[in-house]
Amino acid sequence: AQSVTQPDIHITVSEGASLELRCNYSYGATPYLFWYVQSPGQGLQLLLKYFSGDTLVQGIKGFEAEFKRSQSSFNLRKPSVHWSDAAEYFCAVYSNYQLIWGAGTKLIIKP
Amino acid sequence: DGGITQSPKYLFRKEGQNVTLSCEQNLNHDAMYWYRQDPGQGLRLIYYSQIVNDFQKGDIAEGYSVSREKKESFPLTVTSAQKNPTAFYLCASQTSRDGSPLHFGNGTRLTVT
Numbered sequence: 001a002q003s004v005t006q007p008d009i010h011i012t013v014s015e016g017a018s019l020e021l022r023c024n025y026s027y028g029a030t031p032y033l034f035w036y037v038q039s040p041g042q043g044l045q046l047l048l049k050y051f052s053g054d055t056l057v058q059g060i061k062g063f064e065a066e067f068k069r070s071q072s073s074f075n076l077r078k079p080s081v082h083w084s085d086a087a088e089y090f091c092a093v094y095s096n097y098q099l100i101w102g103a104g105t106k107l108i109i110k111p
Numbered sequence: 112d113g114g115i116t117q118s119p120k121y122l123f124r125k126e127g128q129n130v131t132l133s134c135e136q137n138l139n140h141d142a143m144y145w146y147r148q149d150p151g152q153g154l155r156l157i158y159y160s161q162i163v164n165d166f167q168k169g170d171i172a173e174g175y176s177v178s179r180e181k182k183e184s185f186p187l188t189v190t191s192a193q194k195n196p197t198a199f200y201l202c203a204s205q206t207s208r209d210g211s212p213l214h215f216g217n218g219t220r221l222t223v224t
Contacts, residue, residue: 043216044215090154103153
């Protein structure tokens with residue numbers, strides 16, 4: 001069965017430092033991959049998506065993600081985090097007409 | 112502006128009562144979804160609908176019911192049969208079930224005591 005793993009439940013990063021959130025998926029074919037962000041008590045907002053082509057995709061708010069087929073990974077990165085980036089981040093893969101979700105990674109920003 | 116509206120934002124009910132959560136979209140999207148979110152568990156699919164008057168069960172449909180009488184509306188009823196209804200409920204829509212991104216409402220937090 002298809003699955004998405006976000007190995008880090010929480011990550012703490014200092015403001016201004018770089019960020020990488022990990023996402024691994026299990027899927028046989030070329031996947032459609034997504035990263036969403038959720039602020040507390042809010043809905044989810046799409047950060048970026050990968051369907052095909054260039055394996056490095058740019059998203060909103062200065063985020064990017066790299067698709068690595070050999071590692072079945074789609075890690076999210078940002079060169080310098082801001083306090084407003086504190087939120088929960090979800091990775092998802094589109095499979096059989098449904099989105100399969102990771103459990104999320106909560107990003108905590110240290111001043 | 113187009114979007115998805117969920118109401119109310121907070122809802123309180125006594126155990127044993129049915130409660131209906133509203134979801135309305137003006138994006139002209141064909142597909143709509145209901146998810147349940149609990150801490151540390153990501154999103155779990157309750158029901159989804161591809162077209163009007165048609166819907167399918169998701170992974171955790173027991174104790175829930177939906178209707179899709181209009182393209183814009185996809186209300187969710189949490190019945191008294193749902194054993195643990197307290198949760199954050201998210202509604203989403205999609206242009207069609209082709210891998211396009213989901214658009215989410217801001218959620219309804221239901222508390223049942």
